[in-house]
Amino acid sequence: xxxxxxLILIVDDEPPIRRFLRASLAAAGYRxxxxxxxxxxxxxxxxxxxxxVILDLGLPDIDGxxxxxxxxxxxxxxxxxxSARDQEAQKVRALDEGADDYLTKPFGVSELLARIRxxxxxxxxxxxxxxxxxxxxxxxxxxxxxxxVGEERxxxxxxxxxLLVTLMKHSGKVLTHRFLLREVWGPHASQETHYxxxxxxxxxxxxxxxxxxxxxxxxxxxxxxxxxAE
Amino acid sequence: xxxxxxLILIVDDEPPIRRFLRASLAAAGYRxxxxxxxxxxxxxxxxxxxxxVILDLGLPDIDGxxxxxxxxxxxxxxxxxxSARDQEAQKVRALDEGADDYLTKPFGVSELLARIRxxxxxxxxxxxxxxxxxxxxxxxxxxxxxxxVGEERxxxxxxxxxLLVTLMKHSGKVLTHRFLLREVWGPHASQETHYxxxxxxxxxxxxxxxxxxxxxxxxxxxxxxxxxAE
DNA sequence: ATCAACCTTGACGCATTCTTTGCGCCCCAG
DNA sequence: CTGGGGCGCAAAGAATGCGTCAAGGTTGAT
Numbered sequence: 001x002x003x004x005x006x007l008i009l010i011v012d013d014e015p016p017i018r019r020f021l022r023a024s025l026a027a028a029g030y031r032x033x034x035x036x037x038x039x040x041x042x043x044x045x046x047x048x049x050x051x052x053v054i055l056d057l058g059l060p061d062i063d064g065x066x067x068x069x070x071x072x073x074x075x076x077x078x079x080x081x082x083s084a085r086d087q088e089a090q091k092v093r094a095l096d097e098g099a100d101d102y103l104t105k106p107f108g109v110s111e112l113l114a115r116i117r118x119x120x121x122x123x124x125x126x127x128x129x130x131x132x133x134x135x136x137x138x139x140x141x142x143x144x145x146x147x148x149v150g151e152e153r154x155x156x157x158x159x160x161x162x163l164l165v166t167l168m169k170h171s172g173k174v175l176t177h178r179f180l181l182r183e184v185w186g187p188h189a190s191q192e193t194h195y196x197x198x199x200x201x202x203x204x205x206x207x208x209x210x211x212x213x214x215x216x217x218x219x220x221x222x223x224x225x226x227x228x229a230e
Numbered sequence: 231x232x233x234x235x236x237l238i239l240i241v242d243d244e245p246p247i248r249r250f251l252r253a254s255l256a257a258a259g260y261r262x263x264x265x266x267x268x269x270x271x272x273x274x275x276x277x278x279x280x281x282x283v284i285l286d287l288g289l290p291d292i293d294g295x296x297x298x299x300x301x302x303x304x305x306x307x308x309x310x311x312x313s314a315r316d317q318e319a320q321k322v323r324a325l326d327e328g329a330d331d332y333l334t335k336p337f338g339v340s341e342l343l344a345r346i347r348x349x350x351x352x353x354x355x356x357x358x359x360x361x362x363x364x365x366x367x368x369x370x371x372x373x374x375x376x377x378x379v380g381e382e383r384x385x386x387x388x389x390x391x392x393l394l395v396t397l398m399k400h401s402g403k404v405l406t407h408r409f410l411l412r413e414v415w416g417p418h419a420s421q422e423t424h425y426x427x428x429x430x431x432x433x434x435x436x437x438x439x440x441x442x443x444x445x446x447x448x449x450x451x452x453x454x455x456x457x458x459a460e
Numbered sequence: 461a462t463c464a465a466c467c468t469t470g471a472c473g474c475a476t477t478c479t480t481t482g483c484g485c486c487c488c489a490g
Numbered sequence: 491c492t493g494g495g496g497c498g499c500a501a502a503g504a505a506t507g508c509g510t511c512a513a514g515g516t517t518g519a520t
Contacts, residue, residue, distance in 0.1 A: 088338040088340055088341050089340075091341050091344060092340050092341060092343075092344040095344040095345060095347065095348045096344055096347065096348075099348070100348065100352075101331070101348075108318040110318060110319075110322050111318050111321050111322060113322075114321060114322040114325040114326055115325060117325065117326065118325045118326075118329070118330065118331075122330075122352040143403060144402055144403040144404060145403070145404035145450070145453065146402075146403075146404070157451070157452065157476080157477055157478085158451075158452040158453055158477085158478095159477080159478075192479090193496090193497095194479090194480080194481090195478090195479080197496090197497060197498065197499085198478090198479085198480090198498090198499085198500095199478095200497095200498085201497095201498055201499055201500090204498090205499095211497085211498065219496095219497075219498090221487085221496070221497080222495090222496070387465080387466060387467085388466085389466085389467075422468090423507090423508095424468085424469075424470090425467090425468080427507090427508060427509065427510085428467090428468085428469090428509090428510090429467095430508095430509090431508095431509060431510065431511095434509095441508085441509065449507095449508070449509090451475090451476060451477070451506095451507065451508075452476090452477075452506085452507070
């Protein structure tokens with residue numbers, strides 16, 4: 001399970017617990033940063049925004065509850081509370097201040113990891129709109145892998161599609177034969193310029209383009225091809 | 231805090247616990263519906279989609295875990311698990327299947343209410359999914375796992391069903407072989423494109439679809455499959 | 461133990477796609 | 491005017507992918 005690259009901030013004053021958490025989280029593939037006091041935890045979070053915070057309520061300098069409030073003022077990442085005492089009032093306060101979960105010691109590693117996964121699941125950012133390349137009346141919906149000329153849907157083969165997308169992603173620029181061949185066919189095919197002639201012809205025909213007065217794909221003699229800019 | 235008008239579904243077979251929960255939640259301003267078995271809980275949720283579910287794992291008819299899985303297939307609302315036993319493995323399983331929190335009996339009312347508030351906070355607004363997928367004269371009732379073509383009911387095997395639902399949930403988009411295999415068979419099977427050929431053929435036959443002029447499942451050669459958009 | 465339902469695996473013919481080849485055109489230099 | 495390089499285009503040949511059928515193999519119920 002690749003949970004890697006997520007950054008977790010541990011705020012706890014007891015070295016053995018920090019060591020235990022660090023080892024468990026690292027083994028699960030997370031990156032870990034640590035703070036041993038409330039103020040340093042807030043500072044660290046500001047300098048290096050984590051994807052999740054594990055916060056122990058029993059801190060020496062300022063109240064853990066206060067750390068929670070300060071973090072929540074600006075940090076959207078999930079916050080998991082650890083506590084030695086099983087006091088219901090404290091739980092209610094922490095959860096209502098914006099904590100996402102509350103674990104009472106002692107707890108098992110696998111439960112902790114499962115609750116971390118659950119919390120991470122919640123913080124998924126709103127789905128970004130489907131990216132669409134659009135030039136003139138030609139539209140390419142990358143997430144649906146759909147190509148439209150006006151209202152009409154165009155069927156492209158895998159290589160035709162890849163070539164079109166490469167051209168459109170750099171529209172306006174001249175792309176050399178060499179670059180296009182490496183990008184679409186792979187590094188080994190950088191000499192086979194005749195591939196381009198064949199597939200550019202195919203694309204132009206399907207898009208309804210005329211090489212003499214091109215709307216979309218222009219030929220740059222001796223150099224490569226250029227897709228029309230917006 | 232105006233928590234009013236939120237609807238909570240309680241699934242629990244023990245009348246005293248239901249009574250206790252009903253009273254506590256009603257006092258906090260929630261509307262409550264109850265089911266005393268797994269199947270009736272799923273049915274009730276489909277008829278009257280709740281904003282949150284409280285699910286007891288110890289049910290008489292079907293496994294609570296199974297109820298969780300069935301609900302999660304289409305219900306976006308938070309699900310809180312109650313359990314009498316404090317088994318870590320069970321917690322991990324439930325959380326990874328999509329549960330949002332896990333409480334072990336006995337628990338305090340105020341903690342329960344705080345965890346409900348936290349869970350509600352997480353549920354993104356405007357994601358009221360219908361338990362029925364419908365495209366053309368094909369209808370899939372996710373809550374009952376039933377598939378209808380016109381008026382006729384179609385019997386699908388587990389994998390056929392999962393494949394169909396995956397395709398329909400992303401209808402209009404091209405889904406790559408790799409994506410479908412990981413989604414339906416699991417992460418290990420992402421190479422076995424052979425499976426897809428066999429099961430797509432089975433689905434098309436049962437749905438009365440012709441690969442050449444497909445109504446539902448279109449082939450995108452070299453890439454994957456696409457389910458017809460609405 | 462027997463049977464049925466289901467998933468996996470392999471084989472084969474056919475369709476689509478990719479590669480290769482050849483020819484004619486245009487433009488420009490000689 | 492003439493010849494050659496680069497390009498567009500069409501079509502043949504090779505490779506790959508797809509649909510289909512059917513034979514194991516596994517699992518779970520009776």
